[in-house]
Amino acid sequence: MSKNIPEKVSNRLTLYHSIMVEYIEDGIDTISSPQIAQRLGIDDSQVRKDFKLLNNPGKCRVGYLVKDLKDSIEKTLGFAHAKDAFIVGSGHLGLALAKYDSFNSYGLNILALFDNDPQKVDLQVNNKQIFHISKLPNLAQRLGVDIAILTVPRKNAQQVADFLINSNIKYIWNFTPAVLKVPPTVKVWNENLMGSFLQFACKDIIGD
Amino acid sequence: MSKNIPEKVSNRLTLYHSIMVEYIEDGIDTISSPQIAQRLGIDDSQVRKDFKLLNNPGKCRVGYLVKDLKDSIEKTLGFAHAKDAFIVGSGHLGLALAKYDSFNSYGLNILALFDNDPQKVDLQVNNKQIFHISKLPNLAQRLGVDIAILTVPRKNAQQVADFLINSNIKYIWNFTPAVLKVPPTVKVWNENLMGSFLQFACKDIIGD
Numbered sequence: 001m002s003k004n005i006p007e008k009v010s011n012r013l014t015l016y017h018s019i020m021v022e023y024i025e026d027g028i029d030t031i032s033s034p035q036i037a038q039r040l041g042i043d044d045s046q047v048r049k050d051f052k053l054l055n056n057p058g059k060c061r062v063g064y065l066v067k068d069l070k071d072s073i074e075k076t077l078g079f080a081h082a083k084d085a086f087i088v089g090s091g092h093l094g095l096a097l098a099k100y101d102s103f104n105s106y107g108l109n110i111l112a113l114f115d116n117d118p119q120k121v122d123l124q125v126n127n128k129q130i131f132h133i134s135k136l137p138n139l140a141q142r143l144g145v146d147i148a149i150l151t152v153p154r155k156n157a158q159q160v161a162d163f164l165i166n167s168n169i170k171y172i173w174n175f176t177p178a179v180l181k182v183p184p185t186v187k188v189w190n191e192n193l194m195g196s197f198l199q200f201a202c203k204d205i206i207g208d
Numbered sequence: 209m210s211k212n213i214p215e216k217v218s219n220r221l222t223l224y225h226s227i228m229v230e231y232i233e234d235g236i237d238t239i240s241s242p243q244i245a246q247r248l249g250i251d252d253s254q255v256r257k258d259f260k261l262l263n264n265p266g267k268c269r270v271g272y273l274v275k276d277l278k279d280s281i282e283k284t285l286g287f288a289h290a291k292d293a294f295i296v297g298s299g300h301l302g303l304a305l306a307k308y309d310s311f312n313s314y315g316l317n318i319l320a321l322f323d324n325d326p327q328k329v330d331l332q333v334n335n336k337q338i339f340h341i342s343k344l345p346n347l348a349q350r351l352g353v354d355i356a357i358l359t360v361p362r363k364n365a366q367q368v369a370d371f372l373i374n375s376n377i378k379y380i381w382n383f384t385p386a387v388l389k390v391p392p393t394v395k396v397w398n399e400n401l402m403g404s405f406l407q408f409a410c411k412d413i414i415g416d
Contacts, residue, residue, distance in 0.1 A: 011400050014400055015387055015398065015400070018385050018386065018387045019387050021385075022386070022387070039387060039389065040387065041392075091304065091307075092300045092301070092303040092304035092307060093300070093301070093304035093308075095300040096299065096300035096301035096304050099299075099300060100301075100401070102362075102385045102401075154310075177226050177229075177310045178226065178230070179223055179226045179227050179230070179247060179248065181247065184249075190223065191401075192219050192222055192223070193308070193310075193399075
């Protein structure tokens with residue numbers, strides 16, 4: 001991704017992208033900005049402003065060519081540069097993420113899962129194998145993987161993070177509620193479901 | 209929540225809260241703003257600025273009283289006003305969310321799960337029962353629940369959302385990649401894991 005796109009815009013672009021995927025499945029070739037705007041409950045002018053960030057968005061007489069618009073969003077958001085990652089922790093959340101096929105179309109390639117439960121090791125989920133956690137350092141090195149998606153229980157999160165860091169993992173997408181202690185060379189992205197819920201709850205349910 | 213707190217601040221407050229939970233578990237009574245700042249890799253002045261939004265944050269000679277600070281964050285973010293919700297879809301993601309005990313401490317009370325798979329109906333997960341989806345309208349009315357967490361497969365998402373709306377559900381926390389069509393009386397919060405990953409990937413891996 002060459003442009004520095006603000007978080008809110010990039011979030012909207014992924015929503016537009018979801019709509020394009022649906023239109024293609026439904027065999028619809030064109031879409032207009034008011035159609036997109038109405039679907040998302042936002043203003044038409046916002047959609048058109050966002051599209052100004054795209055190269056070749058497929059403008060046509062009646063709006064946009066769905067296929068071109070989808071490709072353009074993918075290029076702008078950098079989906080073309082696929083990244084390999086491991087899922088560490090094969091509980092329900094880890095398995096749910098392993099089955100989340102959308103990751104792939106957004107440039108995240110899950111190569112394998114890890115767990116310390118012998119009952120889970122060697123199982124396959126969505127064509128991905130679950131390995132014993134002890135195999136991670138070697139596999140990370142051989143496959144050149146430096147991204148880990150952490151989905152272990154909170155009480156094990158720091159210990160497993162330390163192990164990942166010693167295995168040269170540089171990026172941790174942290175789905176646990178733990179706040180991880182990491183050296184400055186390691187980046188953590190906290191997937192803050194709570195913060196997200198609070199936004200939802202505060203804005204729309206509890207009220208400002 | 210009486211104050212209108214920006215999303216980034218509310219996200220940081222939930223991270224501070226996680227650290228307080230951990231300190232209490234570890235039996236530590238006080239914490240300083242530089243300790244919190246260092247842990248999150250942010251500036252001390254940012255932490256102190258955020259704390260200015262709190263009532264009675266427990267300021268003391270060496271920093272803050274952990275218990276008071278935790279209570280104050282909870283009050284400010286409105287955790288006290290617990291909300292009841294259903295999880296609709298008992299696949300891996302639904303089960304993972306049902307087991308996510310942190311929801312409770314943040315004021316979200318999952319009463320039950322729903323699915324259409326007879327093999328799952330009547331099972332218990334984390335002391336919550338899985339009901340057949342056909343029971344939802346009646347239970348929603350009897351229990352006064354108007355929040356649903358949607359974790360069904362994308363291809364069923366719209367159909368199930370329509371069913372929820374007909375059951376008087378007013379708030380849908382959408383974990384599916386589908387962009388839902390809903391009437392203006394229904395609010396949807398899209399849990400955009402893709403947008404989140406792209407932020408992570410673009411900021412820290414691919415680079416600006």
